Amino acid sequence: MFDAYLYDHCRTPRGKGKPEGGLHAATPIWLVRTLLQALQRRTLLDTALVDDVVLGCVTPIAEQGGDIARIAVLDAGWAETVGGITQSRFCASGLESVNLAAAKVASGFEQLVVAGGVESMSRVPMGSDGGAWLQDARVIEAVGLVPQGISADLIATLEGFSRTELDAYAARSHQRAAAARAEGRFARALVPVHDVDGTLLLAQDETIRPQTTAETLAALNPSFAKLGAKFDPLALRKYPQAAAIEHRHHAGNSSGIVDGAALVLVGSRAGGEAAGLKPRARIRAAAVTGSEPTLMLTGTTPACLKALKQAGMQATDVDLWEINEAFAAVPMKTARDLGLDLARVNVNGGGIALGHPLGATGAMLLGTLLDELERRDLQTGCVTLCVGGGMGIATVIERV
Numbered sequence: 001m002f003d004a005y006l007y008d009h010c011r012t013p014r015g016k017g018k019p020e021g022g023l024h025a026a027t028p029i030w031l032v033r034t035l036l037q038a039l040q041r042r043t044l045l046d047t048a049l050v051d052d053v054v055l056g057c058v059t060p061i062a063e064q065g066g067d068i069a070r071i072a073v074l075d076a077g078w079a080e081t082v083g084g085i086t087q088s089r090f091c092a093s094g095l096e097s098v099n100l101a102a103a104k105v106a107s108g109f110e111q112l113v114v115a116g117g118v119e120s121m122s123r124v125p126m127g128s129d130g131g132a133w134l135q136d137a138r139v140i141e142a143v144g145l146v147p148q149g150i151s152a153d154l155i156a157t158l159e160g161f162s163r164t165e166l167d168a169y170a171a172r173s174h175q176r177a178a179a180a181r182a183e184g185r186f187a188r189a190l191v192p193v194h195d196v197d198g199t200l201l202l203a204q205d206e207t208i209r210p211q212t213t214a215e216t217l218a219a220l221n222p223s224f225a226k227l228g229a230k231f232d233p234l235a236l237r238k239y240p241q242a243a244a245i246e247h248r249h250h251a252g253n254s255s256g257i258v259d260g261a262a263l264v265l266v267g268s269r270a271g272g273e274a275a276g277l278k279p280r281a282r283i284r285a286a287a288v289t290g291s292e293p294t295l296m297l298t299g300t301t302p303a304c305l306k307a308l309k310q311a312g313m314q315a316t317d318v319d320l321w322e323i324n325e326a327f328a329a330v331p332m333k334t335a336r337d338l339g340l341d342l343a344r345v346n347v348n349g350g351g352i353a354l355g356h357p358l359g360a361t362g363a364m365l366l367g368t369l370l371d372e373l374e375r376r377d378l379q380t381g382c383v384t385l386c387v388g389g390g391m392g393i394a395t396v397i398e399r400v
Contacts, residue, residue, distance in 0.1 A: 004102035005279035007265040009367035013202045014355040017121035017257035022202030028064045028120040031261040036076035038191040048079040051110035056093025056117030058358035061129045090388035095362025099286040101266040111271030116263035117359035144294040146231040149224035151296040152327035156248045163248040166328040167217040170253035170352045177349025178210035207256045207355045222247035238294045253328040258355030262363035285310035285396045299392020300384040301337040307394040319378035322365040324385040325350035
């Protein structure tokens with residue numbers, strides 16, 4: 001086995017996932033092309049040295065279909081010898097890409113791999129690819145699959161997280177993200193997106209609301225109560241101890257729907273030397289696990305424990321954490337389970353403030369974590385995401 005190193009990363013801003021959003025005019029392949037060309041420029045990379053591009057995309061149809069990774073390689077003008085594969089592990093797809101790239105490198109089969117993800121949620125709506133989870137009543141009933149918002153509300157009910165606590169967490173996400181943006185903490189990674197004619201489309205993350213407080217969020221109505229009329233009974237069959245599901249999540253304490261893409265350059269020591277690059281961190285461990293599919297969003301804890309065991313570490317050994325804010329209850333429960341101080345979790349805000357471009361988020365979080373470790377001169381970090389269908393993923397990195 002060989003060590004897999006992180007050499008560089010970049011991302012687009014996150015744009016509102018609506019027709020009026022800053023990135024709506026950019027096709028998904030344009031987002032990936034933009035980043036591939038930026039990565040090449042900033043590292044002076046001979047792209048012929050890259051073995052493969054592994055790209056996550058949760059809804060790989062229409063403009064995001066047809067193995068967008070390979071076509072983006074060609075569209076960006078990279079060497080024709082660079083392969084491309086598009087994969088989906090639902091909302092963990094961006095981090096799964098990095099972990100797959102690391103496994104390729106660790107095996108010795110490949111030396112340099114670009115990993116990441118893309119999701120243009122304003123152009124290819126979430127769920128538009130269908131599937132048994134959404135459309136097969138027999139499967140839904142047999143497995144106990146419910147919409148993720150119902151799962152989040154069930155977790156909040158079982159854990160005793162009040163609406164006030166959830167809203168306070170969400171407000172802190174916006175405040176931290178606003179401070180990070182104002183201080184330029186994202187600047188190293190951000191690649192502005194221009195249109196074909198050179199017009200600037202978006203240069204900064206678009207959904208941060210610095211003025212957000214728990215009090216302003218308290219005015220929002222729960223988002224999943226209407227769905228609950230249909231799906232709550234299904235969830236409560238597995239969790240009768242809840243008696244009733246309290247619907248406490250809403251648009252303000254759940255992750256935002258946004259457009260965006262991210263890339264990470266992963267390689268061996270030899271691969272980096274051939275490209276004239278110095279490693280910034282190494283991947284110490286990576287893990288994926290299944291979890292109970294009705295609660296669905298609790299896979300973060302077992303995935304983290306699995307990865308930490310591989311690394312020979314305890315949760316207290318990790319300096320900084322990125323726990324995807326799919327819903328406020330997710331990082332709150334994960335932190336409680338692992339005994340984490342929230343002061344070390346999502347220190348630059350998370351998906352509630354910044355948005356969750358499904359296929360790209362995991363790679364974005366990893367890049368944010370690496371930059372913040374360097375800024376604070378800390379050593380170790382862990383990224384984790386809950387995953388649709390009941391899964392979890394985690395990656396532990398260490399600066400070199």
